[in-house]
Amino acid sequence: MQLLNRSRRFHSSDILPLFVLGTLGIQGLLLVMTLLNTARINHLAHRPVPSLVQLVDGHSISTEAVDPNQRTPEVIQQFVKTALGLMFTWNGQGQTTEPAAASAPADPGVPVNHGRITTASWQASFALKEDFRTAFLDQVAAITPPGIFSGSAQSVLTIETISTPKELQAGYWQVDMVANLLIFDPTHPQGLAVTFNKSLFVQAVEPAEDPLPETSTPLQKAVYRLRENGLEITEIRDLDIQQLAPNPS
Template identity: 35%
Template sequence: MVRLLEKRQRTGSVLTIFAIASFSVHILILFLLLLQGLNIRQLSLRKPPNFVQLIDGKPVANIDDLAREPEAIRRFISKTMISMFSWSGTLPAQTIEEVANPKSDLGVLISTPQGSGQKISTSTWVASFALSEDFRKGFLSTVAEMTPPEVFSENPNQAMTSQLVIKRVYPPKQIAPGKWQVGMVADLIQKNRVGGARLITPFNKDFLVRATDYFANPQAESSTDLQKAIYSIRADRLENYEIRNLCLLDNYNSLSQDTSKECGTGQTSDSFIR
């Protein structure tokens, strides 16, 4: 009888130890799962690593989120403005067949302050995503007002083209952490396709640029050509948030540091084409 009781006690002790050990293991697993969940959440909220485009176009990781190479900033301004103000009436070729027979650009309808809708070129609309959101809407309205309807004309005798010819882009001047001022000297040339009559308008501007975050396209494989173009614009991690008139002194040889001599002091994008 005594031996039977001892066996029962030993069996009970083993079961108790086993139950406690199992419970402890479950508590440890639960703790590890909670810790893993917190780590995953932190990763999802973390900004992607900042890549800066160098002069040769190769992206490299940069520890400073606000640092940008001067030449990358100048290239950003140049390619954005050329895309913004080069109107051919056709869409960029996506295939070999479209090189010989380009598609007509139907344009994008934009509301103007007068309440009427006017068209801008598709390349202008895509390039406008390089502007800050609060600046973009007013800028597009101004560009719509200056875009001749003849750009979208199917009549070759009336059709017009526009091209921005850049003469010089000044080295970026840092005005704050992650913000730069860049001067550009250029001409906006509008030309009739038939006859070749040209209208040349000086386009000498100061661009205020700042560093921004960028998130890659989550569905790059299924994206349209238009979506890919927009994402490529934002991939430079820069945006233009203001355009001012630029005074040209000393025959383009230097960018004046005296703000009192700037053309149109106090004027912003509302008069950027004048």
């Protein structure tokens, strides 16, 4: 009877083989899963990058994969042209929700620390880095003719050349621009040309997206359009024409 009871007694050593077998089974399962994930990652790594995107309106556009801080020369040049053109082309008209309207209300302007700038200049100023923006707007106010706000003066920025962006470091470029600011007023009906040769320093930033595209005002949409390329102007200096970068476009 004692022998029978001893044979039925359960020893802890009996668990060890079961534990080893269970562990091996789990490790085998993990190995299979790891191999499957490795195969999928390898497949994605060698998969061609999509170069065509279909838009919801049925149109297709070509795309190119670039580094997050990389921008093409064409994007940088167009950004500079748009920002500077908007900032220094004044017509004394305010913003309207109907761009095709025959006339727009007079522009009351936007007060800055030392003077007043046009609404278009204020709107374009969001292309500038924030710690540079305030000081530069004071300079814009200093050259804005008072007649702009009464409708008796207008201006146009005419860009003659804009250089191929020169990369100073990753995500940071210099663009040299030769232009003239033409001011038309009763004193100069034929136009007064002011030389506007500048070196602009541009850096890559996180692109801005309009969180409420369906309800944004025209001004808000314009600001987001300036920031959607993920660029901002950090500094504007007078250009030494003798050092103009080669290959102007």
